[in-house]
Each structure stands twice: as structure tokens, then as C-alpha cells.
Amino acid sequence: MDIYPTTVNEFSALGQIYEWWNITSVRVLYVWEDMENNRMLLWMIDxxxxxxxxxxxRHLVPGYRNMNLKGNVFSVQHFQVDEYYLDNPMYQQYKICTSDKAIMINHTTTFTRLASDFASGYPLYPIVSTVxxxxxxxTNKRRLVDVVxxxxxxxxxxQLRSFELILQDETGNVTKLLLYNVPANLMIKVIVATYNKSILYVSCMKLVHNNLGNLLVSTVLTDFDVEPQMYEADRIRARY
Incomplete structure (x- = not known):
């Protein structure tokens, strides 16, 4: 059945979830091999x-390990979309995606990498939460969030190769962020960004609710970028 939804929202609204589907283009943001549940998870954006x-x-994971998925843009063909209310992917009991539907990869699914001239104009970042x-x-809901x-x-x-940071958005509101076990090759990058009071994008952070103020705590999935070129960062630049 050759139907080509073009957005994630179209998949989220599907009624006939057990049909076979294609999506014309997505960028793979993160790849995580979930050892506990014997599977691999891909975060993708449209x-x-x-x-x-x-x-x-599990049985398909070996074929995807060396595919150079992260950061690249693909057309994905022949998959099903399923609901996972009873098997909600979690990281340390934190929900990793707000959607209750997921693309289910099978042995007939193919990933076709799109040309670099097409990928160069594709978004690099997901929609993020504001500070x-x-x-x-x-809400006290345990979830992973991206923020700028x-x-x-x-x-x-x-002693912990870690940083405690305060982030501010264009409204002036602030939140505390804890970056743990920063790799040695990125330590200088964070130090310079802190000194310059740069804009920071961070992903896959635990949202920890606290009576003294919510805070964000990094995970092994966390990635970050300094001075990202994205709409939310532009709003902060325009304000300060």
C-alpha cells in the first residue's frame, strides 16, 4: 500500500496502524541500543x-549497527506504525518520547540515504521545550526533554568531570542543569561556552521535579551543541 505521509503528526493520527507505510524523509537524531530490552531505538525528526x-x-539490530544512521537524512520504506501503551520505551523510568506511536522496523524495511544537497536544508534539531x-x-511526569x-x-x-549550569530563555526564566561525566574532549567546549555565556542546546535530559525548583539532569543519551542555529535560539539572541 503506497501511501506517503510526510509528517510525524500524520502518523500520530493514523487509525489503521497495521497497514504498511513509507515516509519520504526523516533525520536520525540519536541511536540507542537498549541492552535491557534487546532492541535499538532511533529518535527521528521530520x-x-x-x-x-x-x-x-533484537534480531535485526546487528544489521543496523554500522549503518552510519546518526545525523543523516533517510527515506524509510515498508514499515508499520504501532502503539506502545503497554511497552512505553523508557530510560531509567523516564519516558523518552511524548508520542504513543512508533515506527516498527521489520526485515522488509529499507533506509535509503538522501543526497547531501537535500539533507543540507533539513532541520538539525527537534522542537524543544522552553526553560x-x-x-x-x-505534572510530576518522568520524561526526557530537550531544551535550549x-x-x-x-x-x-x-572530581566528577561535571558542570552545574543555569540556563535562561528569552522571558528571563531560569532552570538548573546538571551535566555529568562530560567526555574529556568536550570539557573545554563547555568551559568556553560558560565563560562566554553562550546559548546551549541539550538533549535527552531527565526532567526532575523538585519543590525547590525543577532541574535537568544529563543521561548517557545526552548530547549538546553551542550556539545552535535554530528558531528558539534566535529568539534568545534577539532578546539578549
Whole structure:
């Protein structure tokens, strides 16, 4: 059945989830091999920067390990979309995606890498939470979030190769961020960004609810970028 939804939202609204589907283009943001559940998870975004998960079962994982998926743009053919209310992918009990549907990879699914001239104009980042949203979240729901903000204060915890940072958005609201076990090759990057009060994009952070103020805590999935070229960062630049 050759139907080509073009956005994640179209897949999220599907009623006939057990049909076979194709999607014209997605960028793979992150790849995580979930050893505990014997599967691989892909975070992917569409042109509108909406995020969706793809789940690769255990017996197919070896074929995807060396495919150079992260960061590249693909057309994905012949897969099913399923709901996972009873098997919600988690990282340490934190929900990793807000959608309750996922792309289910099977042995007939193919990933076709798109040409570099097409990929060069494709979004690099998902839609992210604002610092205000994080600071004012009182749902107590455990989830991973992506956020962007300007570093207005920072402290290096040397013995843990870690940083405690305060991020601010364009409204002036702030939230605390803890980056643990930063790789040695990225330590200088964070130090310079803190000194320059740069805008920082961070992904896959635990949203930890606290009566003294919510905070964000890094995970092994966390990635970050300094001075990202994205709409949310442009708003902060325009304000400060």
C-alpha cells in the first residue's frame, strides 16, 4: 500500500496502524541500543521538527549497527506504525518520547540515504521545550526533554568531570542543569561556552521535579551543541 505521509503528526493520527507505510524523509537524531530490552531505538525528526521513535527488534539490530544512521537524512520504506501503551520505551523510568506511536522496523524495511544537497536544508534539531516550560512543569511526569537557553552561570565540579549550569530563555526564566561525566574532549567546549555565556542546546535530559525548583539532569543519551542555529535560539539572541 503506497501511501506517503510526510509528517510525524500524520502518523500520530493514523487509525489503521497495521497497514504498511513509507515516509519520504526523516533525520536520525540519536541511536540507542537498549541492552535491557534487546532492541535499538532511533529518535527521528521530520521537516516540521516533530519527533518520532523507530524501534528495531533484537534480531535485526546487528544489521543496523554500522549503518552510519546518526545525523543523516533517510527515506524509510515498508514499515508499520504501532502503539506502545503497554511497552512505553523508557530510560531509567523516564519516558523518552511524548508520542504513543512508533515506527516498527521489520526485515522488509529499507533506509535509503538522501543526497547531501537535500539533507543540507533539513532541520538539525527537534522542537524543544522552553526553560519556562521546564521550570513551571508541575505534572510530576518522568520524561526526557530537550531544551535550549543561554548560560548565565556555571560551576565546574572537577572530581566528577561535571558542570552545574543555569540556563535562561528569552522571558528571563531560569532552570538548573546538571551535566555529568562530560567526555574529556568536550570539557573545554563547555568551559568556553560558560565563560562566554553562550546559548546551549541539550538533549535527552531527565526532567526532575523538585519543590525547590525543577532541574535537568544529563543521561548517557545526552548530547549538546553551542550556539545552535535554530528558531528558539534566535529568539534568545534577539532578546539578549
Amino acid at each position: 521537516r516540521q521538527r516533530e519527533k518520532i521513535l523507530a524501534i528495531i527488534p 519556562t516550560t521546564v521550570a513551571q512543569d508541575h 537557553g543561554r548560560i548565565v552561570w556555571g560551576n565546574r565540579i572537577r
